[in-house]
Amino acid sequence: MTEPQRLARRRGRPRAAAAIALCLGVLLGALGIPAGPGLSPALAAGSSRQQQAQQQAQLKAQINALRDEEDAAAAQEVDLLGKLDASKTRRAQLDSQVGQLDQRIRSVQGGLNAAEARLEQLAGELVNAEAQLSAAKAELSAAKTQLHERAVEAYVNPAGVQMVDVILRTGSMRDLSAKVSYLESIVGAQTRAVHHFDALRQSAQDLAGRVDATRDQARQQRDAVASQRAALDAARQAQDVVRQQVIGEQTTQEGLLAEVRQRKADFEGQIAALQQQSDSISALLRGVQAGQTPGVSGHGVFGVPVPGAPITSGFGPRVHPVFGTVRMHTGIDFGASEGTPIQAAGNGTVVAAQPMGGYGNATIIDHGGSLATLYGHQQAILVTVGQHVTRGQVIGFVGCTGYCTGPHVHFEVRVNGTPVDPMGYL
Numbered sequence: 001m002t003e004p005q006r007l008a009r010r011r012g013r014p015r016a017a018a019a020i021a022l023c024l025g026v027l028l029g030a031l032g033i034p035a036g037p038g039l040s041p042a043l044a045a046g047s048s049r050q051q052q053a054q055q056q057a058q059l060k061a062q063i064n065a066l067r068d069e070e071d072a073a074a075a076q077e078v079d080l081l082g083k084l085d086a087s088k089t090r091r092a093q094l095d096s097q098v099g100q101l102d103q104r105i106r107s108v109q110g111g112l113n114a115a116e117a118r119l120e121q122l123a124g125e126l127v128n129a130e131a132q133l134s135a136a137k138a139e140l141s142a143a144k145t146q147l148h149e150r151a152v153e154a155y156v157n158p159a160g161v162q163m164v165d166v167i168l169r170t171g172s173m174r175d176l177s178a179k180v181s182y183l184e185s186i187v188g189a190q191t192r193a194v195h196h197f198d199a200l201r202q203s204a205q206d207l208a209g210r211v212d213a214t215r216d217q218a219r220q221q222r223d224a225v226a227s228q229r230a231a232l233d234a235a236r237q238a239q240d241v242v243r244q245q246v247i248g249e250q251t252t253q254e255g256l257l258a259e260v261r262q263r264k265a266d267f268e269g270q271i272a273a274l275q276q277q278s279d280s281i282s283a284l285l286r287g288v289q290a291g292q293t294p295g296v297s298g299h300g301v302f303g304v305p306v307p308g309a310p311i312t313s314g315f316g317p318r319v320h321p322v323f324g325t326v327r328m329h330t331g332i333d334f335g336a337s338e339g340t341p342i343q344a345a346g347n348g349t350v351v352a353a354q355p356m357g358g359y360g361n362a363t364i365i366d367h368g369g370s371l372a373t374l375y376g377h378q379q380a381i382l383v384t385v386g387q388h389v390t391r392g393q394v395i396g397f398v399g400c401t402g403y404c405t406g407p408h409v410h411f412e413v414r415v416n417g418t419p420v421d422p423m424g425y426l
Helices: 004-029 039-046 049-155 157-167 173-291
Strands: 311-313 316-318 326-329 332-335 341-343 348-355 361-366 371-381 394-398 408-415 416-419
Touching: 049 173, 348 371, 361 394
Parallel strands: none
Antiparallel strands: 311 332, 316 326, 332 408, 341 394, 348 361, 361 371, 371 394, 371 408, 408 416
């Protein structure tokens, strides 16, 4: 069964309990019993002891049923508190992870900004480099043209021929020396032009290579940082989705917790009202029985309801086996297999034989002298209200009806309507 189905089922329980209380109020009103602690004198005078005991048994059953509902609500409250704490812890962890991711994103964004700035700087340097490259290429082109022209001139007018012609026409050795020096300067200039051309060409090639390498490196760095940023953004989005889911779970659990606590408060109010009515009837029974001789007490007054069966839970405070809460165990439990006969603990009159909430199918026998016994969780009841039974008579069979964790009979002894330890009477 899903959580919403369980909640829907449990939401109906307060209304059912309220309806029981309403019906009980009508019933008590018909009998002349007020809803509060005050009791009608007509009832005190005219109601039979058997009717009063039966009414008290019904109220006790309703109170116990509501207490079981309250225990269930308390158990659900504990469960929801645990889930809510887990959700809060998980949310805190996710918040921490998101904070760490945000810090990494800021760090990576700083790297991306630096890479973008470096790329812009390199773009400016590239423009300058390209301008230098263009100038170098223009200078290289001019040098190439000049070199070409000189090469053509050297081919058309070889320096050796010119020098011989000069020497033949020279009038003196002094003129010859000057003209030879001039020719050598021309040849040196041509050689330097060739070397300068080669140097310009190499410089242009080196500059172009550095520019391309730097630009590629900057682009790779930018792309790597951008890829890392995209991965972090995706991780942050995924974390946000999970975080929103946890927040939604927490909100739902807080709403369920508020609802459970309200139901628990409703149960407590209904229990208080029914307990007040039960106390009123108990007071009436004590008044009616005031003139009676008190019943005997001590070991052996009652027989064991399931002879030979072990006691699996004693009288007094205990951890509830179904809900895990500490509450008063108002009787003792005898463990036995389903269908095992249950015997009346003593002679008496049946005052209740019906389903009683957490008790399941239960029988209450009035033994006189303000003594009564109760037998809960029966598989089947074999007696009816008003029937006289004798000690050892089979009145039903062991079962697991109502709130229980395994087949057993819950046995109570009540004195003036108050549960006492049955071990003092067995």
